[in-house]
Amino acid sequence: xxxxLVLMAGGLLLAGVxxxxxxxxxxxxxxxxxxxxxxxxxxxxxxxxxxxxxSGLTITDMYLIYQDDYSSGAPFxxxxxxxxxxxxxxxxxGGPQSETVSGGSGSTTYLVHPAYLGNAGLWLVGTDxxxxxxxxxxxxxxxxxxxxxxxxxxxxxxxxxxxxxxxxVFDYGLVPExxxxxxxxxxxxxxxxxxxxxxxxx
Numbered sequence: 001x002x003x004x005l006v007l008m009a010g011g012l013l014l015a016g017v018x019x020x021x022x023x024x025x026x027x028x029x030x031x032x033x034x035x036x037x038x039x040x041x042x043x044x045x046x047x048x049x050x051x052x053x054x055s056g057l058t059i060t061d062m063y064l065i066y067q068d069d070y071s072s073g074a075p076f077x078x079x080x081x082x083x084x085x086x087x088x089x090x091x092x093x094g095g096p097q098s099e100t101v102s103g104g105s106g107s108t109t110y111l112v113h114p115a116y117l118g119n120a121g122l123w124l125v126g127t128d129x130x131x132x133x134x135x136x137x138x139x140x141x142x143x144x145x146x147x148x149x150x151x152x153x154x155x156x157x158x159x160x161x162x163x164x165x166x167x168x169v170f171d172y173g174l175v176p177e178x179x180x181x182x183x184x185x186x187x188x189x190x191x192x193x194x195x196x197x198x199x200x201x202x
Contacts, residue, residue, distance in 0.1 A: 020173040029165030039162040041149035045142045046168045062128045063169040064092040068099045069121035072160030081153035085146045091133045092126030
């Protein structure tokens with residue numbers, strides 16, 4: 001019976017750990033005029049009002065992601081553009097921050113801090129695990145997630161553009177309940193009893 005209680009409690013704990021969910025919001029962005037190598041300085045805001053937590057779930061952490069890129073660079077030359085982000089929320093590390101995007105007719109190199117994510121110009125700005133700040137971004141019609149512009153850079157073909165976007169990602173999962181915590185505690189107690197019994201047999 002003790003073994004059964006241990007397995008049951010352990011299963012509940014595992015289920016709680018694995019019941020995580022993620023929702024991503026495309027906050028939108030800005031593009032330059034065709035052929036224009038300057039990105040207009042623009043505030044990027046996010047609408048997360050569609051996100052309503054189901055009962056019994058809570059936000060566990062948030063991620064802010066930026067993406068900077070260009071299309072149709074000038075042929076046969078090395079093209080490079082600097083994207084500058086200001087008003088970066090302090091919950092995600094603050095700013096200013098920047099990314100340099102380079103390549104030929106299409107981008108191939110992305111110099112950015114702190115974390116390039118592998119897709120063209122996509123990078124992790126920061127992670128927020130402070131529950132006290134989640135309400136600033138959750139279920140809001142408009143929340144500022146950064147201001148972007150560009151400085152210098154060359155070159156684009158006639159129809160080429162610079163683009164910048166932002167994404168806000170929420171992880172959320174089960175809220176530990178007293179009954180669940182009691183079962184987990186009971187499971188740990190059961191592990192201790194089994195270990196004690198084995199030591200006595202030995």
